[in-house]
Amino acid sequence: MLEVMDLHVNYGGIAALRGINLTIKENQIVTLIGANGAGKSSTLRAIMGLVKKSKGQVLYKGEDISNLPTKDIVAKGITMVPEGRRVFANLTVEENLLLGAYTRSDHKAIARDMEKVYSTFPRLKERSWQKAGTLSGGEQQMLAVGRALMSSPQILMMDEPSLGLAPLLVKEVFEIILLLREQGNTILLVEQNAKKALEIADYGYVLETGQLVLEGPGKALLADAKVQEAYLGAAR
Amino acid sequence: MGNLSLFLQHLTNGISLGSLYALIAIGYTMVYGILRLINFAHGDIFMLGVYLTYFGILYTAIPWWLMFIIGPALTGVVGLLLERVAYKPLRDSPRITILISAIGASFLLQNLGIVLFGGRPRAFPVPHILNHVVKVRGVSINVITFIIPVVTILLLIGLNYFITKTKTGMAMRALSRDYETASLMGIDINRIISVTFFMGSFLAAVGGIMWGARYPQLMPLMGVMPGLKSFIAAVVGGIGNIAGAVAGGFLLGLGEIMLVALLPRLTGYRDAFAFVVLIIILLFKPAGLMGSTQTEKV
Ligand SMILES: Nc1ncnc2c1ncn2[C@@H]1O[C@H](COP(=O)(O)OP(=O)(O)OP(=O)(O)O)[C@@H](O)[C@H]1O
Numbered sequence: 066m067l068e069v070m071d072l073h074v075n076y077g078g079i080a081a082l083r084g085i086n087l088t089i090k091e092n093q094i095v096t097l098i099g100a101n102g103a104g105k106s107s108t109l110r111a112i113m114g115l116v117k118k119s120k121g122q123v124l125y126k127g128e129d130i131s132n133l134p135t136k137d138i139v140a141k142g143i144t145m146v147p148e149g150r151r152v153f154a155n156l157t158v159e160e161n162l163l164l165g166a167y168t169r170s171d172h173k174a175i176a177r178d179m180e181k182v183y184s185t186f187p188r189l190k191e192r193s194w195q196k197a198g199t200l201s202g203g204e205q206q207m208l209a210v211g212r213a214l215m216s217s218p219q220i221l222m223m224d225e226p227s228l229g230l231a232p233l234l235v236k237e238v239f240e241i242i243l244l245l246r247e248q249g250n251t252i253l254l255v256e257q258n259a260k261k262a263l264e265i266a267d268y269g270y271v272l273e274t275g276q277l278v279l280e281g282p283g284k285a286l287l288a289d290a291k292v293q294e295a296y297l298g299a300a301r
Numbered sequence: 302m303g304n305l306s307l308f309l310q311h312l313t314n315g316i317s318l319g320s321l322y323a324l325i326a327i328g329y330t331m332v333y334g335i336l337r338l339i340n341f342a343h344g345d346i347f348m349l350g351v352y353l354t355y356f357g358i359l360y361t362a363i364p365w366w367l368m369f370i371i372g373p374a375l376t377g378v379v380g381l382l383l384e385r386v387a388y389k390p391l392r393d394s395p396r397i398t399i400l401i402s403a404i405g406a407s408f409l410l411q412n413l414g415i416v417l418f419g420g421r422p423r424a425f426p427v428p429h430i431l432n433h434v435v436k437v438r439g440v441s442i443n444v445i446t447f448i449i450p451v452v453t454i455l456l457l458i459g460l461n462y463f464i465t466k467t468k469t470g471m472a473m474r475a476l477s478r479d480y481e482t483a484s485l486m487g488i489d490i491n492r493i494i495s496v497t498f499f500m501g502s503f504l505a506a507v508g509g510i511m512w513g514a515r516y517p518q519l520m521p522l523m524g525v526m527p528g529l530k531s532f533i534a535a536v537v538g539g540i541g542n543i544a545g546a547v548a549g550g551f552l553l554g555l556g557e558i559m560l561v562a563l564l565p566r567l568t569g570y571r572d573a574f575a576f577v578v579l580i581i582i583l584l585f586k587p588a589g590l591m592g593s594t595q596t597e598k599v
């Protein structure tokens with residue numbers, strides 16, 4: 066469904082990504098793990114057209130979307146939850162959610178999805194008229210996830226969605242991800258919480274300083290000695 | 302004439318001038334809110350709005366009232382094109398570069414005005430129904446003095462509705478906060494920026510026309526002073542904040558008229574008044590009356 070081929074990204078001459086290849090099959094959860102600064106966010110941002118690719122291609126359903134502007138990529142059904150919340154602090158919770166549905170015009174379906182988000186995150190409903198900037202960090206993260214869901218995406222890319230959430234909510238977020246797959250969505254998940262991510266992932270990639278070093282089914286990676294040592298904190 | 306009626310007359314004059322400053326200040330503040338750019342050419346866009354309308358009335362068969370709408374619309378398009386030509390190519394450049402481009406655009410429009418329209422002042426053809434004096438309880442007031450605040454308030458209501466209730470207005474507010482995330486929502490950033498420039502220029506042109514009806518002398522440099530004072534109004538109100546720009550505009554307009562009225566000996570310092578207010582406000586509230594020092598949760 067989504068294919069990334071030989072993706073390179075440079076920041077002012079410094080190579081952050083050096084030839085990434087990803088295949089994301091329809092209705093799968095694919096996870097990308099790696100240490101801080103490995104290039105996980107850069108990968109997602111390059112797919113969304115937020116940073117310039119110095120080389121490489123992104124195919125979506127066989128179509129080359131490498132050079133499309135971000136808004137067109139979003140309109141095609143790819144959405145990203147950016148790292149670090151990034152809610153619109155000056156807008157209300159409800160407005161943030163509505164902006165998530167910016168590219169859609171079916172008001173009934175939008176209202177239905179809004180209810181769905183509110184029932185998933187009742188906290189947001191209670192605070193729908195509050196300015197997003199006044200929400201707690203965890204609430205802002207819920208809002209960022211809810212806002213992405215409002216675009217009714219086919220592919221949802223999440224950059225550390227569980228960051229800063231209490232354990233119960235982390236569980237909640239992972240349950241949502243599983244639910245989304247059940248509903249037919251495709252997910253590319255970037256997580257610090259490698260164990261949890263690999264547990265639910267159909268397939269996983271391990272990124273190290275801009276290059277893929279390992280890939281395989283989630284369960285297989287979970288059992289891999291190198292992964293255990295480097296990312297799961299297992300003692301040798 | 303009693304003291305009260307004299308005061309009322311000054312008050313209406315002040316409100317009227319304040320309305321004009323407010324209309325121009327909105328353009329500065331909207332553009333700043335979205336691009337973090339001080340659009341130095343905004344005062345000259347105001348001038349252009351008056352001239353376009355002037356020529357439309359004199360040299361076409363279009364009735365004046367229709368020209369009062371077409372003129373601002375054309376000016377809006379000029380403002381939008383200005384952004385496309387002078388600012389958009391520099392969007393990723395250091396802020397100082399785009400600021401210099403704005404100063405250049407201002408000089409260009411002024412000199413283009415001198416070349417195309419001539420330096421000689423022209424008289425704005427004020428329609429009679431806007432330009433006669435009525436007496437209300439001993440206070441003689443030019444009709445236009447009433448019309449200006451009324452039109453301004455209607456425009457402000459419309460603008461407020463647009464910003465708070467429409468999808469584009471919402472996108473505009475989102476964009477003023479976070480470009481990248483706004484584009485992740487599927488917002489067409491270029492379109493929103495164009496809309497912003499169109500609206501700011503439109504409002505400035507409406508202000509310009511009413512300015513022309515009130516002080517019917519057109520000159521290519523007529524935008525400089527009102528532009529500068531409106532910019533100060535936007536800063537005084539808290540740049541980036543539309544309500545602040547309106548408040549700043551009224552404060553400056555009223556203050557200026559009252560200064561001249563109550564302390565006639567200071568009439569010569571009329572134009573300095575805005576700067577004094579600016580300095581005082583910035584001393585005590587550096588972010589302006591309604592400006593917020595943004596706090597971000599990290
Ligand atoms: N805008 C930028 N300018 C310069 N360098 C950047 C920029 N963004 C990222 N980098 C660099 O690129 C590398 C990869 O960064 P990236 O944000 O993709 O890492 P990450 O895997 O998401 O890390 P983390 O887990 O900490 O979020 C890092 O070395 C980072 O310093």
Ligand SMILES: [Mg+2]
Nearest residue numbers: 105106107148
């Ligand atoms: Mg990251």
